[in-house]
Amino acid sequence: MPDKIRKAARHVNQSEGLIFEKSAPGKRGMELPPLDVPAVDARAALGADFARDAVGGFPEVSEIEVIRHFTRLSTWNYAIDLGMYPLGSCTMKYNPRVNEFVARLDGIATEHPYQPTELSQGCLKILQTLAKCLLEITGMDAITLEPAAGAQGELTGLLLIRAVLESRGNPRKKVLIPDSAHGTNPATAVIAGYEVQNIRSDAQGQVDMAHLREYVAEDVAALMVTNPSTIGIFEQRIAEAAEILHAKGALLYMDGANMNALAGVARPGDFGVDVMHLNLHKTFSTPHGGGGPGAGPVMVKKILEPFLPIPVLVEKGDGTLALDNNRPQSIGRVRAFCGNFGVLVRALAYTLAYGPGIRQATEDAVLNANYIRKHLEDVFDLPYKMPSMHEVVFSDARQKKNGVTTMDIAKRLIDYGFHPYTTAFPLIVSGAMMIEPTESESREECDLFIEAMRAIAEEAATNPELVKTAPHSTRVGRLDEVAAARKPVLRWKPASSGEAAD
Amino acid sequence: MPDKIRKAARHVNQSEGLIFEKSAPGKRGMELPPLDVPAVDARAALGADFARDAVGGFPEVSEIEVIRHFTRLSTWNYAIDLGMYPLGSCTMKYNPRVNEFVARLDGIATEHPYQPTELSQGCLKILQTLAKCLLEITGMDAITLEPAAGAQGELTGLLLIRAVLESRGNPRKKVLIPDSAHGTNPATAVIAGYEVQNIRSDAQGQVDMAHLREYVAEDVAALMVTNPSTIGIFEQRIAEAAEILHAKGALLYMDGANMNALAGVARPGDFGVDVMHLNLHKTFSTPHGGGGPGAGPVMVKKILEPFLPIPVLVEKGDGTLALDNNRPQSIGRVRAFCGNFGVLVRALAYTLAYGPGIRQATEDAVLNANYIRKHLEDVFDLPYKMPSMHEVVFSDARQKKNGVTTMDIAKRLIDYGFHPYTTAFPLIVSGAMMIEPTESESREECDLFIEAMRAIAEEAATNPELVKTAPHSTRVGRLDEVAAARKPVLRWKPASSGEAAD
Amino acid sequence: MRYLPKSPSERQEMLAAIGALSIEELFASIPAKFRLKEPLRLPGPLSEMEIIDYFRARGAENSVGYSSFLGAGVYNHLRSVVTDALIQRGEFLTSYTPYQAEISQGTLQAIFEFQTLMCQLTGQEVANASMYDGSTALTEAVLMAERLTSRHRVLVARSVHPEYRQVLATFAHNLGLTIEEIGFNESGQIDAAALRAKVDDSTAAVVVQSPNFFGVLEQVPQLAEIAHSKEALLVVGITEAVSLGIVRPPAEADVVAMEGQSFGLPPSYGGPFVGVIATKDKFVRQMPGRLAGQTTDHDGRRGFCLTLATREQHIRREKATSNICTNQALCALAAAIHLCLLGKEGLRELAEQNLAKARFASAELEKISGVRRVFSGPIFNEFAIELPRSVKMVNTGLLKEKIIGALALGSFYPELTKRGLVCVTETTTREQIEKLAASLRKILATPL
Amino acid sequence: MRYLPKSPSERQEMLAAIGALSIEELFASIPAKFRLKEPLRLPGPLSEMEIIDYFRARGAENSVGYSSFLGAGVYNHLRSVVTDALIQRGEFLTSYTPYQAEISQGTLQAIFEFQTLMCQLTGQEVANASMYDGSTALTEAVLMAERLTSRHRVLVARSVHPEYRQVLATFAHNLGLTIEEIGFNESGQIDAAALRAKVDDSTAAVVVQSPNFFGVLEQVPQLAEIAHSKEALLVVGITEAVSLGIVRPPAEADVVAMEGQSFGLPPSYGGPFVGVIATKDKFVRQMPGRLAGQTTDHDGRRGFCLTLATREQHIRREKATSNICTNQALCALAAAIHLCLLGKEGLRELAEQNLAKARFASAELEKISGVRRVFSGPIFNEFAIELPRSVKMVNTGLLKEKIIGALALGSFYPELTKRGLVCVTETTTREQIEKLAASLRKILATPL
């Protein structure tokens, strides 16, 4: 009998304890070349005040145990290399292997940020080329590659806005943020020293223009809008929003986390955006690596260029490149050194692979999202009917009637061989199901996803308990997150916990 | 409730079809740099007689589909990187990652066997250094690194014996092989043009000396003996066997597949062996790679040196190295070029990592085997009681009483998170269970294995059906091998099988 | 295009299924005037091989073939191919933040192990995984101190990495934090007397780094006592984490902000690295960044999940402890693997080798007339030297010998012209050190 | 030692558990006089970094930086990092021969796919996975023909790779096979007339290679007709498998023996490569080597297992079709992955590029006075040229230009002195070809 679930089966999988539980005194996983200078006794050299004893509880294991430990752990993860990872807003697309290869080349991975400029021209050319590509894609005027992730890009962007407003005499008080925004937007505004004013969405899920007009006053520094929005629709009146803001001397910040829907098709610089960031670990495919690293370059219009963080990449008269730290109006430095260079290398490798063909990736991403929408809209509630871009957002409204929530459906997807979609936000959709297939999914994979979602909808109707107790196929079931938070156990401790103290 | 089986659990695992089933016209997984010379129309250039149409049925898939296809497939395999792989005689030990790294270096992986000698000194030094190490470890006089695997090493060895005997006037007719030998031994003898004469083992599982004396006559070219034998015991009277053979002008061939029990402890060259091979993919840890590649260097005593296959590595007067093809007495060439160079590189990396410490690896291998023997000998039948070296061989005699065979126990081991042990041979043990942990297993892993084997013994007594129908945890159950052989399906065919014909 | 798993006809069939006549139709909600008519002007498309050639060419324009004595927050330590092989497993490399615990146990357990390792190294009770880098970790540590003390004055040692102080300044500027800097004495350590004089009831935190920017170890216990005397918190930054193999951990600090690059991450022109904040259990709810905690499933099996998320932006939005979301997870994994490989003995031996090399290098250089050590305090693998000429001039000469010399301290500290920062690690060979000394001697011998 | 997962005390405890007083006790069954008293004299032990340094140093003593025009059975083609990333997954790299099907389905399905790809390429019905290399595959193909025909005379084209013929000779010697060689004509192809004259009722096989050692394509259909006219089998060897992207497959051959190195395997100084035998279904039971077959489990799920093992040594021992056991599985996997990446269009385009480069190179070289093509037959990416001077002498000059020139055919064919074999692939740039031509012109212009 063919299995009911086509996409996945259960298979034997290795169990594994904590690395500390495998430790035994004297085992070594790495050996060093012999010391070629006179040895020094640390305790004698540093003195009792500065010397330490051995690190208590530190693991002592062999190389093969390390290989097995982390190989076994890895088999407990889901990954893009294993299948579709339809996390809305997170843009989990294929991470090309060549990007990993080039980021590790001698002359790339080996370079020190303080080495002489004349010995860094290769690194600087990479930064310059990527900068030019990102400006061409976004239609903006100037850029910084320094921010380490989207949230840091947001902060950098708001600090730039603050700086230009200060230079005009008043940094202002408020940043307007639609209720559909990602959590980093309001969190960032506060760190930038602003108050957050939430802006309502209209019936279509777009920024409510009337409401916006109301709020844009002399104390408003900027509107932070995500476009396409977190419900996957294009903010059609964004240019109008820009005019409203500009008329009052405020600026328009665009969260570019969803550029996957626009690259090659439309440019924020053309529809009134003053500042924006990109998530290179999303749109430009540098791997997520289980949570990072990323990069969040910030693109600005000319007026903001003088305030860009240091260092700024400049081309000298002789055509050589250099990093300029002498920028009197700069907001300063948001991170040490030149940003997540290794991530930037990967993003450039990705961009060079596509060239102008990046539009095709965008088209395929939007095609996949709409294909899935088309095949699921009859079984799941679609709160906002506007055309979908790179992502479709359903709600669990129908399944809720049987007590089945978006989280239950998400967990049940695991049994069907998929990673769950995003359930966390936006706040304007209760029980949101944010589905972003990206361009990396074949029709076959999309069809299997549709089949899985329809089957789960069926189960939610006929056998809700099955869905509510999912997943049933994983080596551990749903975990007690409440207990985890109530009595946090955040580190392993040796039996004789005196040891760990050191 | 803690799970009964500690070593493994079941986890969701991706299903995947054949790559051909994912093909669609126009998909590409690899693109080429643009052609920098005038393009040529193949059909016109080659003419209809030589030109072909597109390869029928050939896959057309994208890069991510290839990544996912083979990544998913890989998760269906067991591997040394996942856990203990106790295949007796196969010596599945840890394969150091650095070996893979150095084998891929520019200047190593990139070299052509016909490039000028003066531009190949690096490759030749690697061959020379490895040759010296292997001679030191085996105590032999001369060596060829050319054979691609153990079986080809055996053939090379027998051809050398044949050559020296021919040079003495008569190649002789027979090769004596103990009934405990690996299948390649008799198969090889035939290809070398010899008849196989099986030699009985004595009550202790060693070569029966009386029997040997009987058989060693003028028509016997050699005795092929594996030492330690395939039941993991040292042939204590091997030197005597050598004398018996030498007295009659015959030679002693030693199958060195089990050198893992001797390296650093004893040298075949010291106990009368004339010719032997090593399996570098076993004792020297070059990875098995799902079945190969390997390398089977052959070590000989002085008298056989003139007959070594070409090319022979020689050191010139000026200290530079070269390959000598002008060897009038050579048996010729057994393989094109210089053998599996990339495998030899890995074997040298392994040897350099240990140095004289290789003895410690041998000691640990023997320690593990005896530790397991000690903890299992009360529940499994031990047909031969001689001290175990690197391997312990039980039989299923006791479990057979409940209809549980060695194969059933082996399959049940899968559910316990282990790869089965070897069941195939030796012929002198019916229902053999050949267990070789190697030095790469920690005590923890050995203890889990012992726990599993004892639990299975228990199941065999109390619930034989459970064992006989194992494995129960894998994505596919026992396969119908009979059907596979009766109506062989050895390739995929497209629906319209006309296409494939091309 | 090789990354796109669709054939032209599949695209047409999918469009048809959607009921769209053309792909343009799917972009109809974008006002026409904003839709691009022309293809973007971008380089490419390039094949895999061309991409490799491009980056090989860029690499060749950098410093390959030079021996370097640069440290100053980025250290060249040995890395194992094992680490690289493991973090490149797709299951780690291409997975997202482990919000869905049931299929993320690999990443979650690894994070838990990372947190434990960081606690063991720093002598603290709890550590996060992770912050962007050491500089943002230090800044977040200060913001944490501000929240914990509700005070707004921060005293920062000038011997803290200059770029770290710049980052702190950028944040402080808008948050009404006042920052005052405390100088250093001839030992190269913070001027404790000056600090004691400045610390008061409005002081949120005292911020030092050890080993500090000059490579000198600070007297953490004493500094803690000074800070605590006014209920201010002591924040200790660490840029050279390998030092913890032999140097007393800052157990008395209230918050430790560490850069983990030294644990198996390549210099990579400044990133990606991994920042860590470690602190006391009692402060955990004000700590930013991700935390994995141990728990069980319904059958009592041990498992791990992200926890205390109420500190984070995706739950608390404007009330979050920080805006950080994506962090440096894969770098944290690399560091954890690297540390497991090194192990207790390996880490100590590694640190001892660094100390020994630094002692040797310092002695070799001090033999040169006109060259002397600037500071008398205890060092680990980095130290400041004074030269009879401008460091820039000397370095120009060294470059001719394929040596990247000392970092000119004058560019960060006007008063430290003719002073250079020299770093050596276990990767610096005796031969390289002797060549540096010989070249330096030669250069200084030639009259201007 | 880092590879050994035991602490000293664990060793003691395990010895105690066994009831042994010392480790020596476990080796007691080895006669004392054979037990080593001294440690072996071996280099090492080396740390990982020292091992890498050692091999980097060896690599630097080789041909890095030279452009090469060598082929002759080993070809330098593009390889993708994807292939390397996948075959290094531990689950493939560190697994054994898939005898235990339930936990080896990954390797088994990949083998099945490899077999299919090889059939599609060669136009044959069944293919194995795998033989050691092309040379041993060719020899095994001949032994297979001997078994199938029970005849012992083999006719081999002299245009077959000389080393392949040497390997065949080594085996034939002891098996009572008689081997006769057939010459080549001015087209560079086998002398069909001579072949027709020689083939008779005692002929087991006619053995040719296409493209042959001179890079010339053989007339396979005609040769098949000749062989079959006397019920002899036609064995076709292939060393440059990329040619199958545009060259008619040897469908008329009875057995094809192919070297798969061109499919993503590095030259690696001659190995490891991957040999393949492909043939007709009716001959499969005489085919050596491993085969994966499709079947089902008890629940009807599709699965794969090794099959027809009754041909193999581990079952049949002295009656086996061959003694091969360990083969080149991982290389076969690499080739399969490489071919899946290339795909139908990529393979054709790749082959066309090779053809175009060869045409261009040939034209460029023929422009040089005194340089002419030796053979008139159709070529793929390799061709023989005649020089006015000894190839050795010319190559010495080329080496000064960092060029590794043509392979001197004289060393394999006495009658072909002053003849050299030139190979170009998609990796040979126009610039390299033009530099070769220019250097050659220069060298030949300078009087002896």
Ligand SMILES: Cc1ncc(COP(=O)(O)O)c(C=O)c1O
């Ligand atoms: C819409 C949106 N904005 C901002 C962010 C924050 O970016 P990062 O995680 O790189 O800090 C994200 C990522 O989760 C996002 O989806």
Ligand SMILES: Cc1ncc(COP(=O)(O)O)c(C=O)c1O
């Ligand atoms: C004892 C013994 N001899 C010979 C061989 C054959 O070696 P290979 O598989 O390398 O041809 C093996 C390997 O299976 C073996 O175990």
